[in-house]
Amino acid sequence: MAIVTIVYHSGYGHTKAIAEAVHKGVASVAGTTANLMAVDAVDWDVLNASHGIIFGSPTYMGGPSGQFKTFADASSKAWFTGAWKDKIAAGFTVSSSRTGDKAGTLDYFQTLAMQQHMLWVGTGMMPGNNSSKGSEADLNRLGAAAGLMAQANADQGVEGIHESDFRTAEAFGKRVAEVTARWNK
Amino acid sequence: MAIVTIVYHSGYGHTKAIAEAVHKGVASVAGTTANLMAVDAVDWDVLNASHGIIFGSPTYMGGPSGQFKTFADASSKAWFTGAWKDKIAAGFTVSSSRTGDKAGTLDYFQTLAMQQHMLWVGTGMMPGNNSSKGSEADLNRLGAAAGLMAQANADQGVEGIHESDFRTAEAFGKRVAEVTARWNK
Amino acid sequence: MAIVTIVYHSGYGHTKAIAEAVHKGVASVAGTTANLMAVDAVDWDVLNASHGIIFGSPTYMGGPSGQFKTFADASSKAWFTGAWKDKIAAGFTVSSSRTGDKAGTLDYFQTLAMQQHMLWVGTGMMPGNNSSKGSEADLNRLGAAAGLMAQANADQGVEGIHESDFRTAEAFGKRVAEVTARWNK
Amino acid sequence: MAIVTIVYHSGYGHTKAIAEAVHKGVASVAGTTANLMAVDAVDWDVLNASHGIIFGSPTYMGGPSGQFKTFADASSKAWFTGAWKDKIAAGFTVSSSRTGDKAGTLDYFQTLAMQQHMLWVGTGMMPGNNSSKGSEADLNRLGAAAGLMAQANADQGVEGIHESDFRTAEAFGKRVAEVTARWNK
Numbered sequence: 001m002a003i004v005t006i007v008y009h010s011g012y013g014h015t016k017a018i019a020e021a022v023h024k025g026v027a028s029v030a031g032t033t034a035n036l037m038a039v040d041a042v043d044w045d046v047l048n049a050s051h052g053i054i055f056g057s058p059t060y061m062g063g064p065s066g067q068f069k070t071f072a073d074a075s076s077k078a079w080f081t082g083a084w085k086d087k088i089a090a091g092f093t094v095s096s097s098r099t100g101d102k103a104g105t106l107d108y109f110q111t112l113a114m115q116q117h118m119l120w121v122g123t124g125m126m127p128g129n130n131s132s133k134g135s136e137a138d139l140n141r142l143g144a145a146a147g148l149m150a151q152a153n154a155d156q157g158v159e160g161i162h163e164s165d166f167r168t169a170e171a172f173g174k175r176v177a178e179v180t181a182r183w184n185k
Numbered sequence: 186m187a188i189v190t191i192v193y194h195s196g197y198g199h200t201k202a203i204a205e206a207v208h209k210g211v212a213s214v215a216g217t218t219a220n221l222m223a224v225d226a227v228d229w230d231v232l233n234a235s236h237g238i239i240f241g242s243p244t245y246m247g248g249p250s251g252q253f254k255t256f257a258d259a260s261s262k263a264w265f266t267g268a269w270k271d272k273i274a275a276g277f278t279v280s281s282s283r284t285g286d287k288a289g290t291l292d293y294f295q296t297l298a299m300q301q302h303m304l305w306v307g308t309g310m311m312p313g314n315n316s317s318k319g320s321e322a323d324l325n326r327l328g329a330a331a332g333l334m335a336q337a338n339a340d341q342g343v344e345g346i347h348e349s350d351f352r353t354a355e356a357f358g359k360r361v362a363e364v365t366a367r368w369n370k
Numbered sequence: 371m372a373i374v375t376i377v378y379h380s381g382y383g384h385t386k387a388i389a390e391a392v393h394k395g396v397a398s399v400a401g402t403t404a405n406l407m408a409v410d411a412v413d414w415d416v417l418n419a420s421h422g423i424i425f426g427s428p429t430y431m432g433g434p435s436g437q438f439k440t441f442a443d444a445s446s447k448a449w450f451t452g453a454w455k456d457k458i459a460a461g462f463t464v465s466s467s468r469t470g471d472k473a474g475t476l477d478y479f480q481t482l483a484m485q486q487h488m489l490w491v492g493t494g495m496m497p498g499n500n501s502s503k504g505s506e507a508d509l510n511r512l513g514a515a516a517g518l519m520a521q522a523n524a525d526q527g528v529e530g531i532h533e534s535d536f537r538t539a540e541a542f543g544k545r546v547a548e549v550t551a552r553w554n555k
Numbered sequence: 556m557a558i559v560t561i562v563y564h565s566g567y568g569h570t571k572a573i574a575e576a577v578h579k580g581v582a583s584v585a586g587t588t589a590n591l592m593a594v595d596a597v598d599w600d601v602l603n604a605s606h607g608i609i610f611g612s613p614t615y616m617g618g619p620s621g622q623f624k625t626f627a628d629a630s631s632k633a634w635f636t637g638a639w640k641d642k643i644a645a646g647f648t649v650s651s652s653r654t655g656d657k658a659g660t661l662d663y664f665q666t667l668a669m670q671q672h673m674l675w676v677g678t679g680m681m682p683g684n685n686s687s688k689g690s691e692a693d694l695n696r697l698g699a700a701a702g703l704m705a706q707a708n709a710d711q712g713v714e715g716i717h718e719s720d721f722r723t724a725e726a727f728g729k730r731v732a733e734v735t736a737r738w739n740k
Contacts, residue, residue: 060442060443060446061442061443061445061446061449061482061485062330062478062481062482062484062485063433063434063439063442063478063481063482064433064439065439065443066436066437066439066440066441066442066443067436067440069433069434069435069436069439069440070436070437070439070440071436072430072431072433072436073430073431073435073436075431076430076431079431085679086679086734095328096312096315096316096328097312097314097315097327097328098283098284098314098315098326098327098328099283099284099287099288099327099328099329099334100312100315100328100329100330101288101330101331101481101484101485102284103284103286103288103289104288104477104478104481107474107477107662108432108433108474108478110665110675110701111432111433111471111474111700111701112431112432112433114432114471114675114677114678114700114701115431115432115471115700117677117678117679117680117700119674119675119676119734120665120669120674120675120676121674121675122669122672123669123672124640124641124672125672126637127281127282127285129282129283130281130282130283130285130336130338130339131281131338131339131340131341132338132340132341132345133340134338141283142282142283142284143281143282143283143284143285144284144285145247145285145286145666145669145670145672146286146665146666146669149284151315153315153316153317153319154315154316155316155317155318156316156317160317179641179674182738183737183738185740245627245628245631246627246628246630246631246634246667246670247663247666247667247669247670248618248619248624248627248663248666248667249618249624250624250628251621251622251624251625251626251627251628252621252625254618254619254620254621254624254625255621255622255624255625256621257615257616257618257621258615258616258620258621260616261615261616264616270494271494271549286666286669286670289662289663289666292477292659292662293617293618293659293663295480295490295516296515296516296617296618296656296659297616297617297618299490299492299493299515299516299617299656300515300616300617300656302492302493302494302495302515304489304490304491304549305480305484305489305490305491306489306490307484307487308484308487309455309456309487310487330481330484330485330487331480331481331484364456364489367553368552368553370555432700466682466685466686466698467682467684467685467697467698468653468654468684468685468696468697468698469653469654469657469658469697469698469699469704470682470685470698470699470700471658471700471701472654473654473656473658473659474658497651497652497655499652499653500651500652500653500655500706500708500709501651501708501709501710501711502708502710502711502715503710504708511653512652512653512654513650513651513652513653513654513655514654514655515617515655515656516656519654521685523685523686523687523689524685524686525686525687525688526686526687530687
């Protein structure tokens with residue numbers, strides 16, 4: 001039995017919606033317990049007992065939100081005791097531009113995972129929508145490798161997120177759960 | 186009189202086409218000499234005499250091409266003598282995904298500029314195409330800040346580059362030339 | 371007359387001490403007004419009226435502190451109005467390891483500066499202490515290019531910061547002020 | 556039986572010396588086959604058959620050497636066929652500064668690993684030499700998390716590499732081999 005916890009911040013609901021899709025993908029893997037946890041209600045015992053942790057945050061001003069970073073700083077206690085060592089780590093972010101600085105948020109998540117001595121797993125997906133035969137309906141339409149990227153127009157709510165981004169999020173959650181299960185078998 | 190040189194590598198012609206659009210933008214600024222230089226035909230005297238240098242490369246396997254990196258390594262002579270100190274620096278990249286790892290190439294360009302003690306200038310453009318009112322015809326449709334990003338489908342030639350990417354490239358070249366002129370007035 | 375403001379967060383006093391040394395270097399440039407501002411007492415009018423802004427933060431868990439990131443998020447109002455466009459930007463960080471992930475903090479500062487359409491300037495210093503003739507007393511003993519790095523042992527207070535780090539901070543502040551003056555002459 | 560291959564470029568012998576120490580650590584894990592391969596003599600069949608790949612390069616001008624990047628570009632064939640998917644990846648770099656831009660090289664290695672759909676593992680070591688009780692003889696004296704960092708003065712040969720860097724390299728190789736074995740059991 002592997003436990004995978006998604007710990008995320010969401011400012012306006014977009015990241016929460018993607019987190020729920022990731023959660024659905026994690027939960028689809030037999031033998032996996034999937035937890036969804038907001039950074040303003042962290043249960044450190046659950047986090048420390050997880051076999052995999054998936055970080056989620058909107059990209060604000062080119063990086064993870066202040067709320068997420070404040071959570072990351074608080075994880076220094078887990079760092080000090082090595083509580084997260086050799087757990088599986090992964091991450092996702094949402095912003096309003098096609099590219100923007102989403103890479104800045106995913107880069108930070110990787111740095112946090114390395115500080116915590118975790119193993120990092122990315123999307124494992126080939127880029128979608130990068131050939132003349134592709135469309136916005138492709139899985140991984142933004143072509144992300146290090147982690148999951150989703151996009152919603154700045155002046156739209158959750159309804160503005162592409163349907164393919166939800167499917168990509170679910171496939172991503174499934175992959176992270178499968179990797180966590182294999183690592184802990 | 187400010188001299189701005191674009192030094193680039195292009196594997197299949199896409200980056201060359203964007204480089205030419207950047208060059209057009211640079212040349213549009215009165216009092217600026219615009220040079221276009223491929224990395225397999227570098228004129229170090231011209232580079233060292235430039236007031237601004239714009240780096241360009243496709244994104245291959247998540248970073249600048251081996252050809253560009255080999256040029257960057259050769260610039261260690263300029264580093265040793267401080268020949269590029271206080272020049273203006275900027276950069277652009279092209280790849281086939283909407284996002285991909287274009288940020289990896291632009292991040293490297295910034296690192297190179299900092300090693301060379303240059304000043305870095307980005308697009309200075311608000312993100313396009315990130316609201317429900319936007320379209321792919323917007324300037325800066327990918328929402329890039331640190332440098333110029335362009336995209337072309339993997340199975341298309343130069344004709345696959347969006348018309349808005351060419352306009353963005355031209356506006357970017359103009360901005361870099363204006364910054365270089367102001368810095369050297 | 372150029373105005374340069376240092377805006378920083380300090381958790382235990384080390385970053386504040388380095389911020390003061392940077393401030394001293396800025397103030398040493400004739401015709402420059404040097405401001406020192408903590409992120410829990412930001413004066414947005416002063417920031418928005420500055421010609422140069424220097425970001426400072428400890429490196430916590432591989433990036434800027436949550437407190438600094440919360441300030442950066444609040445600067446989205448300045449982003450929206452373009453209030454910081456074409457200002458000079460630079461940054462510094464302090465952590466307890468020789469290397470650690472200080473680069474993560476400086477990388478974020480650069481991303482923030484690019485989002486805000488500023489120009490980035492680094493140390494402009496050759497690396498110290500990297501030859502058999504060097505010593506810990508060299509300027510830029512850690513060999514930083516993108517911004518200023520300082521180090522203090524984890525179990526020491528401000529007295530644990532190397533004397534050369536203070537001298538490097540002062541030289542760095544002077545460089546940023548000189549660049550700001552030249553850009554605004 | 557797990558196969559771990561170290562693929563590296565070395566310009567002046569320092570990175571080769573560290574690669575050999577990593578190799579020694581890999582080989583110390585029972586049931587592991589350890590291969591050492593220079594980028595100018597790549598055996599793609601051996602690489603593709605490996606369960607773990609460790610990338611190594613000096614840091615030149617803030618990133619991996621042109622020679623290493625040229626090898627990385629050539630790995631696009633493995634990318635296209637998914638030949639490296641779900642392999643373990645790790646990396647190391649050597650430069651002459653205490654800090655310098657070694658992070659740029661390790662960041663690139665992580666990006667390459669993510670493009671190739673691999674899992675990334677870091678040092679898993681707490682930082683050494685960051686407390687007033689520490690010394691240059693500590694394991695991980697530079698405090699690196701994402702990968703192994705070693706340092707040698709610019710004007711010295713292999714004899715200039717700290718003895719603790721060799722011990723750290725060996726411990727790092729052992730960790731990567733143990734992770735690879737666990738992942739493939």
